[in-house]
Amino acid sequence: MTLLKVDAIETYLGQYHILQGVSFEAKKGEVTVLLGRNGAGKTTTLRSVMGLAPISDGVITYNNKPIHKLPTYKISNKGIGFVPEDQGIFNDLTVEENMKVAMKKKDDVTMERLEWILKLFPDLKTFWHKKGGYLSGGQKQMLSIARSYINSNDLLLIDEPSKGLAPIIVEKVMRSIQEMKEKTTVILVEQNFMMASMIGDRFYIIDDGKTVHSGDMKELKEDEQLKKQYLGIA
């Protein structure tokens, strides 16, 4: 079943026509990976879904209902979580406060999730009373991911979770996304192709603000030509 459908969206940032026809679908229970070189438009695509970079043309539907005219908080209230590339944590709040502000509920399920998160990222427990602004880049990234895991979202948009993290933590994050898959549909922007291909089900390649290729991740793993052409690997 298609949970999110992005159909031929166009987005301007200021006077620049950044997205010029991006289309993709996220199927329920799958990890959909958006790939493409730097500046291709992947972040802008996620921001457009969240209503942070409003589209000028095209349609975005969630559970078959259009959401592209809604303000960001209404999109978020539909159960769509977002881990932005720039982390979006509060520098003046402690790790604990950052987590509490993110919680939509404080029920047993949320507390169980918190326990799971602190096992996943023990660093956050160590720095529980430290202000967000004083964390290292990697710790900020962990906090940002943790904030998105705390609520039971139906869809999670994650922008480059591996950025700034040590390889062992990247692996942990990827495994956590795999665990999340049981409950949450995921759209992932990821430059680390090895990680992306490990957990991704379907891929879409964005180039120059357009979707240029899509398919099963299994196929892309073997398509050296495509990887070389658009991703600069192989």
Ligand SMILES: Nc1ncnc2c1ncn2[C@@H]1O[C@H](COP(=O)(O)OP(=O)(O)OP(=O)(O)O)[C@@H](O)[C@H]1O
């Ligand atoms: N505020 C802005 N105003 C004008 N152009 C912008 C703005 N923000 C981003 N861009 C441009 O939009 C294009 C797409 O950027 P975007 O961040 O979506 O790419 P990306 O695929 O996520 O790249 P990366 O992998 O480097 O994060 C880039 O050419 C970028 O320079």
